[in-house]
Amino acid sequence: MGKYIGKSVYRVEDDRFVTGKGKYTDDIVLPGMVYVAFVRSPYAHARILSIDTSQARAAEGVVGVFTGEDECGQYGVPCGWQVNFKNGETMREPKQPLLAVGKVRFVGEPVAVVVAESMAQARDAAELVQVDYEELPAVVDPKAAMEPGAPLVHDEFPDNAAFDWCLGNDRAEVEAALANAHHVTELRYRQNRLAPNAIEPRSYIADYNAVEDKWTLYTATQNPHLIRLLLCAFTLGIPEHKVHVVSYDVGGGFGSKIFHYREEALVTWLSKQVGRPVKWTADRSEAFLMDCHGRDHVVHARMGFDAEGKIVAVLADEYCNMGAYLSTFAPAIPTYLHGTLFQGLYTTPLIHVNVIAPFTHTTPVDALRGAGRPEATYLLERLIETGAREMGMDPVEIRKKNFIPPFDGVETPGYQTQVALQYDSGNYEGALNKLLSIVDYEEFRAQQEAARKEGRYLGIGFSTYIEACGIAPSAVVGALGARAGLYEVGHVRVQPTGKVSVYTGSHSHGQGHETTFAQIVADMLGISIDDVEVVHGDTEKVAFGMGTYGSRSLAVGGSAIVKSVEKILEKGARIAAHKLECAVEDLEYSEGKWTVKGTDRSVSFGEVALTAYVPHVYPQGEEPGLDFSSFYDPVNFTYPFGAHAAIVEVDVETGKVQILRYVAVDDVGNVINPMIVDGQVHGGVVHGIGQALLEEVVYDSDGQLLTGSYMDYTMPRADDVPFIETDRTTTPCPHNPLGVKGVGEAGTIASPAAIVNAVVDALWPLGVRDIQMPLTPLRVWQAIQKASNGGSQV
Amino acid sequence: MIPATFEYKRAQTVEEAIQWLGQYGDEAKVLAGGHSLIPSMKLRLSRPAVLIDIGRIEALRGIREEGDVLAIGANTTHAVIASSPLVEAHANVLSQSAGSIGDVQVRNVGTIGGSLAHADPAADYPAAILASEAVIVVQGPQGKREVRAEDFFVGMFTTALEEQEIIVEVRVPKGSNGVYLKFKQPASRFALVGVAAVKRGGGVNVGITGASDTPYRAKAVEQAYPQEGVEAAKYAAEGVEMLEDHFATAEYRAHLARVLTRRALEAL
Incomplete structure (x- = not known):
């Protein structure tokens, strides 16, 4: 198309990042700024009997101490997605107060807040707040939370379920298909709970300006406009035009910075209370306690096959932990971003998924990179490979028998799934074939055989995945319970000198928007990438936006920018035609100029830009200026897919797993910047390695982290x-x-299943059939011990 | 991540540090490299009122050859020990354990004296210190005394150091080349189990760290080795109570101790 799209253009933002010049929220120091420290609950569940703040108030440097008894206690953080019970009952939605009132419901829940002249003084004074608790029994496991007599997280509800939801075909029909199946594979496991671990902790500064009666909120977020909307319209009830949200560089999020958090609202409220700029930056301990966790499903899954290995039905029953309160997108994650993916890449005719989402005395759970889709891929890909091995079939062959045939969504229609979605385009066997050619599958099987004879255990595992991203069409998500639209805004302003500013409602937290979007605009306009700047993360510069998550920035945000550039080219053509005294239809645009077809008469983009702002010789009735904004609302999700393979070696004496090789073939549609796409796959795969082998949030039975x-x-x-x-x-x-x-999420979605499949493949001869993630050396060793033919001993 | 308020005092000599320790008693903590103490202070798990910094006492730094012994100053960093040709030549089991501590930044600042005094049950040094039969020289108001490695480690975060005593030197016998094998705790990369083996005479010395609340000499292995060879590894956990946490059950730790001991003996 041009000189940038499809090229690995170096990221324009990296100069500032690698030289330490990035500007993060915590880098900002405002005159007169005061600091916040929280008093947090040491208990997972307790009644607050009394809070004595007198010593803290008297401590050096303290500006104020506040508790849930103060005005802030009446505010609550809203949930942005409503998922109702399958019987029609409304989702149970407890109030999430800014500071705990009456009870605490997870370790780390904020109980009081101290504002002081320095961070050290705030911390010291926070230790002087005396809270008297009556500790109560806690429940941390989502399945245990639904057992009769389990401690209630919210007394106002009859049990701990936020909702009990299902999707797909009639359950009885699916059960019957399983009962009649040639073979049924069954797995029971837990999707391990993960902490997000963005390298930059969350950080907020609120600055209330009494002269303008206006707040500036500097926030480390993936989602500046939505934060402003939730903060103003729901949490604090302040006029939206009175809050200016600014988010400069953001050091990673993985989902955790999508959400509207109570600390964000509280610093905003506090800034007006104390009349000073108020800053809070989480330390790592607070990040572990407060940043929403991800996953944590207790799963019972079944897949039925006919004698040829064709899947006849999939049935899943899951308990999906919500934590103590409903975070911004929490209800959507194990439902509309999870159950809707159970078709996978396969022609499965019958699918049913049931999700019970209990409250527990743990940190709220919400989207984490992949958000519902890694969990779906893991379920399907573990089932199909386990089924293949149980039936003595090859894991590659069984997939090929079940793949949906290729379709492009143009000549051949999209694929309607049993679980609400319609896939846009796909060639699933194509991706797997490419993967196999890279891996040299047959050669590996020979190596594996030879290694086993030497007592070495190698294994290969596959994961052929699909995800729904580019979220999404507003009408669809609205029908599914979203309380917001999910379009995106792209505003392109051509300056009189032909330089271009692009304002996007997407907000990079590391993805390279400033490069990718500039590549698109520069190519469409035929100008140098150096003449394009991309602006994001500021509610007063960008009209509106829905933020960056769900791998949506390019598909939705990029498309919005394209729409605006198209409008600029249309108007530019009218101005050019006037200058060249020809009809618009006689013009063609390339390499930054409009040329009268078949002649050498042309006018450059820069000349047209200048004319638009100095309209001395100008088409009649045409408005001056060259500046367009578009709201782009897609007609469907996008459906990237791919095939990944992991090759591992297991030390069967110690249980240690080593990944020898990892190969990823992804189909993410057209690629603007291959280097950035590779980087996203690398990061995603590493994240998935974390889930498969390493990461797990563990609570003890009292709810201590x-x-x-x-x-x-x-x-x-x-x-x-x-x-x-x-x-x-x-x-x-x-x-x-x-x-x-x-x-953005593909690697994280595909890789856990590939890795676990590989380890199970390695250990299958020892009788190992399944291992709970993360596959720590302990768990692998225990699985080997438990397996029927025993493990090795010294 | 901000420690509670404390007073900071930098000692110029060991004697000055000992005097301050007497003066401040329980309220004081000795600071060397600070790679265990400072993190725990930042989490406010440790909140000494006074920090006595001995890290700048040059006399405690460096590695000297004294006849059959290597004398290693307490302030010598892990990086210096790991890369010392003297240690490599005469006590490479110590080089290996020093080189497996933390990461480059930690090794450049953390010290052998600090690590031994802290007595983290999962620290790397104790296995090698035990296997090499090193001697810990400590100094107090009454002067210096020598503590055998086996007597030095008393329990979790507990040593034979008396209240006003400071480690000043570690004396490692030459002839302490051997093998240190470490199975890492996945998160912290401390030793889930670490095994050091050194040949002595016709026999072998085996030191094990990480497995129990106190690092230990695997005496049953040592006794059986002359007869049973590497098979003696099966006694590595005998009579020792193993630690348990979410990375390792007691059974798994005992198993790892046996596997690592066998591998160490095979590699000797």
Whole structure:
């Protein structure tokens, strides 16, 4: 198309990042700024009997101490998605107060807040707040929370279910198909609970200006406009035009910075109370306690096959932990971003998924990279490979028997699933075939056989995945319970000198928007990428936006920008035609100029831009200026897919797993910047390695967090990660102007199943059939011990 | 991540540090490299009123050859020990354990004296210190005394150090080349189990860290080794109560101790 799209253009933002010049919220210091420290609950469940703040108030440097008894106690943080019970009953939605009132419901819940001149003084004074608690029994496991007599998280509800929901075909029909199936594979496991671990902790500064009666909120968020909307319209009830939200560089989120948090609302409220700018930055301990966790499903899943290995039915019953309160998107994650993916890549005729979402005395659970889709992929891909091995079939062959045949969404229609979605385009066997050619599958099986004879255990595992991203059509998500639209805004302003400013409602927290979007605009306009700037993360610069998550920035945000550039080219053509004294139809645009077809008469983009702002010789009735904004609401989700393979070796004596090779073939539609796409796949796969082998949030039975630091919570490190081989197939998205699908989550969605399948493949001869994630050396060793032919002993 | 308020005092000599320790008693903590103490202070798990910094006492730094012994100053960093040609030549089991501590930044600042005094049950040094039969030289108001490695580790975060005593030197016998094998706790990368083996005479010394609340010499292995060879590894956990946490059950730790001991003996 041009000189930038499809090229690995170096990221324009990296200069500032790698030289330490990025500007993060915590870097901001305002005159007169005061600091906040929280008093947090040490109990998972307790009644607050009394709070004595007198000593803290008297401490040096203290500006104020507030509790849930103050005005802030009446406010609550809203939930942005409503998922009702399958019997029609409304979702149970407890109030999430800014500071606990009466009761605390998870370890870390804020009980009081101290504002002081320095952070050290705030911390010291917070220790002087005396809280008298009556500890109550707690429940942390989502299934246990639904047992009779389980401690109630919210006394106003009869049990702990936020909702009990189902999707798909009639359950009885699915059960019957399983009963009649040639073979049924069954797995019971837990989707391990993960902490998000963005490298930059959450950080907020609120600055109330009494002269303008207006707040500026600096926030580390993925979602500046939605935060402003929720904060103003719901949490604090202040006029939306009185809050200016600014989000400069954001150091990762993985979902955790989508949500509207109570600390954000509280600093905003406090700034007016104390009349000073108020800052709070989480420390790592607070991040573990307060940043919404992800996953945590207790799963019972079944897949039925006919004698040829064709899938006849899939049935899943899941208990999906909500934590103590409903976070912003929490109800959507295990339902409309999870159950809707149970078709996978397969022609399964009957599917049913039931999700009970209980409250527990734990940190709220919400979207985490992949959000519902890694859990769906894991379920299907573990079932199909386990089924293949149980039936003595090859895991590749069984997939090929079940794949939906290729369709492009143009010549051949989209694929209607049993679970609400319609896939846009796909060639699933194409991706797997490409993967197999890279892996050299048959050669590996020979190696594996030879290694086993030497007592070495190698294994290969596959994961052929699909995801729904580019969220999404507003009408669809609205029908599914979203309380917001999910379009995106792209505003393109051509300056009189022909330089271009692009304002996007997407907001990068590391993805490289400033590069990718500039590549598109520069190519469409035929100008240098240096003449394009991309502006994001400021509610007074960007008209509106729905933020960055769900691999939506390029598919939705990028498409909005394309729409605006198209409007600029249309208007530019009218101005050019006037200058060249010809009809618009006689013009063609390329390399930054309009040329009268078949002649050498042309006018440049820069000349047209200048004319638009200095309209001395100008088409009659045409408005001056060259500045357009578009709201783009797609007609469908996008459906990236792919095939991944992991090759592992297991030390059967110690249980240690080593990944020898990881190969990813992804189809994310058209690619604007291959380097950025590869980077996203690398990061995603590493995240998935974390889930598969390393990461797990662990609570004890009292609800105490046992993994509250990096001494106990295992993050992937360089030596856990193999060289990641990436390749692609390209099946363009038929319904957006760029033909793109999104890539931010693909690696995280695909990889856990591939890795666990590989470990099980390695250990199958020892009788190991399943291992609970994360596959720590302990768990692998225990699985080997438990397996019927026993493990090795010294 | 902000520690509680404390007073900071930098000692110029060991004697000055000992005097302050007497003066402040329980309220004081000795600071060397600070790589265990400072993190725990930042979490406010440790809140000494006074920090006595001995980290700048140059006399406590460096590695000297004294006849059959390597004398390692308490302030010597893990990085210096890991890369020392002297240690490599005469006590490479110590080089290996020093080199497996933390990461480069930790090794550049953390010290052997600090690590031993802290006595984290999952620290790397104790296995090698035990296997090499090193001697810990400590100094108090009454002067210096020598503590055998086996007597030094008393329990979890507990050593034979008396109230006003400071580690000043670690004396490692030459002839302490051997093997240190470590199975890492996945998150912290401390030793889930660490085994050091050193040949002595016709026999073997085996030190084990990480497995129990106190690092230990695997005496049953040592006794059986002359007869049973590497098979003696099966006694590595005998009579020792193993630690338990979400990364390892007692049974798994005992198993790892046996596997690592066997591998260490095979590699000797």
